[in-house]
Amino acid sequence: MEKQDILVGNVLRADIRSFVIASRLPEPDVPTFGAFVRAPIQQEQAALIGQVYDIRLEADPFMRSIASLVDEKDPTYQEVIADQREVRLLPVEISVIALGYRDAAGRYHHGLPPQPPMLLRRIALCAPEEVLTLTEAPEFLGRLLESRDVPADDLIRAAVRQALALRPEKDRAAYRLKIGRYLAQRLAQDPVRLDELLRRLETE
Amino acid sequence: MLHIKELRKALEGLSAQVQVQGQERPEAAHQALIALQQAPSPAVLRRRARAATPDWDGATPVEELPLAQVLTADPQPPPGTIALGVDGSQILPDRHAPVPYYVLQVGCLLFRYDGTPPQPDGYAELHYEPGELYDEHDGLVTPRQIGLQRLVLEMDYLAQKVAAARARYPQAEAIYAFSDGPLLWSAYGEEGRAVQQLFERYGKALCAIQQAGGVPVGYVERPSGAPLLKLLSLPPTAEEPAPPGSPITLPPNLRDADVMACHLPRGGRTPWLQRHTPANRQHKAHGQGIAFCYLNAGTEYPVIARVELPLWALAHAPTVFSVLNHQNALLGGYPYLLMRAHELAVITSEDKAQLERAIFSQLWQHRQLARPSEKARYKATLAQRKL
Numbered sequence: 295m296e297k298q299d300i301l302v303g304n305v306l307r308a309d310i311r312s313f314v315i316a317s318r319l320p321e322p323d324v325p326t327f328g329a330f331v332r333a334p335i336q337q338e339q340a341a342l343i344g345q346v347y348d349i350r351l352e353a354d355p356f357m358r359s360i361a362s363l364v365d366e367k368d369p370t371y372q373e374v375i376a377d378q379r380e381v382r383l384l385p386v387e388i389s390v391i392a393l394g395y396r397d398a399a400g401r402y403h404h405g406l407p408p409q410p411p412m413l414l415r416r417i418a419l420c421a422p423e424e425v426l427t428l429t430e431a432p433e434f435l436g437r438l439l440e441s442r443d444v445p446a447d448d449l450i451r452a453a454v455r456q457a458l459a460l461r462p463e464k465d466r467a468a469y470r471l472k473i474g475r476y477l478a479q480r481l482a483q484d485p486v487r488l489d490e491l492l493r494r495l496e497t498e
Numbered sequence: 499m500l501h502i503k504e505l506r507k508a509l510e511g512l513s514a515q516v517q518v519q520g521q522e523r524p525e526a527a528h529q530a531l532i533a534l535q536q537a538p539s540p541a542v543l544r545r546r547a548r549a550a551t552p553d554w555d556g557a558t559p560v561e562e563l564p565l566a567q568v569l570t571a572d573p574q575p576p577p578g579t580i581a582l583g584v585d586g587s588q589i590l591p592d593r594h595a596p597v598p599y600y601v602l603q604v605g606c607l608l609f610r611y612d613g614t615p616p617q618p619d620g621y622a623e624l625h626y627e628p629g630e631l632y633d634e635h636d637g638l639v640t641p642r643q644i645g646l647q648r649l650v651l652e653m654d655y656l657a658q659k660v661a662a663a664r665a666r667y668p669q670a671e672a673i674y675a676f677s678d679g680p681l682l683w684s685a686y687g688e689e690g691r692a693v694q695q696l697f698e699r700y701g702k703a704l705c706a707i708q709q710a711g712g713v714p715v716g717y718v719e720r721p722s723g724a725p726l727l728k729l730l731s732l733p734p735t736a737e738e739p740a741p742p743g744s745p746i747t748l749p750p751n752l753r754d755a756d757v758m759a760c761h762l763p764r765g766g767r768t769p770w771l772q773r774h775t776p777a778n779r780q781h782k783a784h785g786q787g788i789a790f791c792y793l794n795a796g797t798e799y800p801v802i803a804r805v806e807l808p809l810w811a812l813a814h815a816p817t818v819f820s821v822l823n824h825q826n827a828l829l830g831g832y833p834y835l836l837m838r839a840h841e842l843a844v845i846t847s848e849d850k851a852q853l854e855r856a857i858f859s860q861l862w863q864h865r866q867l868a869r870p871s872e873k874a875r876y877k878a879t880l881a882q883r884k885l
Contacts, residue, residue: 356837360828369613370574374828376615377607377838 299418302331302388308410311441313344315388315417320380324349324388328452330420330428331390333411339398342407343420343428345453347444348389357384390417391444393437394428404433422460429457432476439480447491450477455498470495523756526749530757533730533748537565538738546732547774556728560770560789560809565726568766571819573827579611580663581674581821582712583835584656585843586648589850590641591631594877596868597857599626600639602648604655605842608663609825609835616835620842621655633692643692646685650696652677653703653714660712672814673712674821678836681716681806682788683777701784704808708786713814716788716806717822719795719832725773726754726792754792755802762794762802765823770812785810793822801831 302325303317313333317324325331325346333342353361357378364371378384395407411417420428428434435453438446454473458466474492481488537543540559547558559565575581589601601624608617625631631639660673667673683700685693707714727748762768770789772778781787787809795801807818825833861868870878 356841359830360834363828370824371828372613373609373611373616374834376613380615381618382838 298421302417302419303386305333305411305413305415305417306387308413310392310406310410312347312389312391312443313342313411315390317386317388318383319386320383324386325419328449328456330393330425330453330456331417332420332424333390333417334415335395335407335409335411336398340408341396342392342411343394343396343402343424344390344392345438345449346388347391347449348387350387350389351384352387354384357382391437391441391449393434396424402427402430404431404436406437425456426460429453429460432473435473435476436480439477447487447494450491451494451498454495458498470498519751522749523752524760526752527756527760530727530730530748530752531760534726534757534761535566537730540565542738543729543732545735545737547729549735550732554728554732555725555773555775556732557725557771557773557790558729560772560812563769565729565769566761567769568762569769569819570765570767571816571823573765573820574824575611575817575820577611578670579674579817579821580667580670580672581609581611581676581825581835582656582659582663583607583609583676583678583833583839584652584659585678585836585839586652587840587843587845588644588648589845589853590644591638592874593638594871594874596854596870597626597861598631598638599624599857600631600644601625601845601853602644602651603843603845604648604652605839605844606655606659607835607838607842608659610667616838618838618842619659621651623651634690642685646693646696649679649684650699650703652679653700653707656714657703657706657710657712660707661710664710664712670711672817673710674715674814674818675707675712676715676717676821676833676836678717678840680718680788680804681714681808682773682775682790683781697780701781701786704786705784708808708810713811713818714808715818716790716804717833717836718804718806719801721755721792721802721804722753724748724752724754726768726771727752727757729771755804758792758794758802759800762792762800764794764796764800767791767793767805767819770807770815772809782809793819795822795826795833796831797827798830801826803831 303315303319306314306316327346327349329346331344331346333344335342360374364375366375392407394402394404396402435450438444438449458469461469473495477488477491481491540562543565544558547554547556584604584606586602586604588603591598591600601622603622604620606619608619633639633643656675656677660675663673664670683697685697704714731748758768768791770791772787772789778788788806789809789812790804790806793803793805795803805822807815822833825835828834829837858868
């Protein structure tokens, strides 16, 4: 773990392509869709970088029994809703797709990591400088374009939005162009998807 | 492996018995209901109880209200009401374990009716000293003894939490302190200095709650016993005019709760009653005599609970039952804060395994190796066997 890490939770299950985090964070701290996270791998010598593609909240029998009854707007249930949301903190399952990894020498690689994170490893949100480095070359989008199990185009849009926000205003047009060229190259066989994606990226 | 085939005949007997009781109970409950509705005044009932044999352990009315009267409370307590719920659990000692020990744990939820999130809390004790593990006859402490210790710990903890809440919220009218189970001491008559010491601690905890401005409330879901039916079955005294019919005789397996399920509407409760038992006399000696009533806590079907309060606290009944109405409505018949206290108190098998790993690790740091008994070792192996 690194200084001032914002911890998300622990690895619940993992394979080489993706992993799931169990988290008990209160609502404001739950990472958002598309957030970049870091998982230690290879005895913490390296770090997998991934992107959140699903956030699942499941009720237990206790929660289910009150869910049909309570009304968020009704003050009668105010304390109980606060208890369930803020105190009881049912585990949230956060699914992450692996985009690349940082090796022991600190170099960033795009594509599958050498190994998945081990169970119960603690996962943290990536720092802005990590996101900047990872997103420098557009190849970080490669895993998303190849994956059929995640909402890839929404993730691409979220990733590019974050990458642009971290860059100075003057560099953004060039960065957007670089991303567009990469996508055009990779999606040459799928012009409908490319057109839709590029139009959506224009608004970012 | 359970030899379930061997139990087939007994299972048939069990279901036949349930069927017979199911047929007999409504009729018996109906008879008892008529007796309840025709019951004489509380003064007459008390006179009958005084004329009963000294070992009679029924209940008598506390107030002058008709016995069949149904009382109700507001659906929600006043804003600012403060309620605490407490429950406990334990790990029992195992003489085959590597190291003998037992654990008591208490869970507690502070619920304030002011829109803020409730506050969870808890406490655990690990007992391992020989003096705690073995009784005066060198026998391993029994589940019953541990159950009593847990009960006392729950009440002690509740007293601490009431005092803390009182210090933090000095303006609160009262701190309503709910525990899952009866307030009336259940071990009266059990021998042993340890039991007597536990009762002393229990009585002190009740007094501490009172002194801190708390109101202890015992909540017993699905209560057994028939103290009210015992009252209804008492014969008239010689001074009473002859009753119109013959005195009722009630079947032995009928409980008060069966009758209350036919009598009480949703949210309705009976007037207060008090048990005529040696345990309640012992409570009264500490200034903590206990009263009880029956409540229909169910929302969709009758769920009968026995609610216990010290006699000194009966004036707090309107708020106690408005808290219960609100809390019970959330889970369909059981108080939310007690369910949460249970959740905070419960020790799962994973928790126990984690504790045992911590014990092994601690021992290993001191170069001590503890082994389970051979029986426990083989039992663990058999438990892992795949069928």
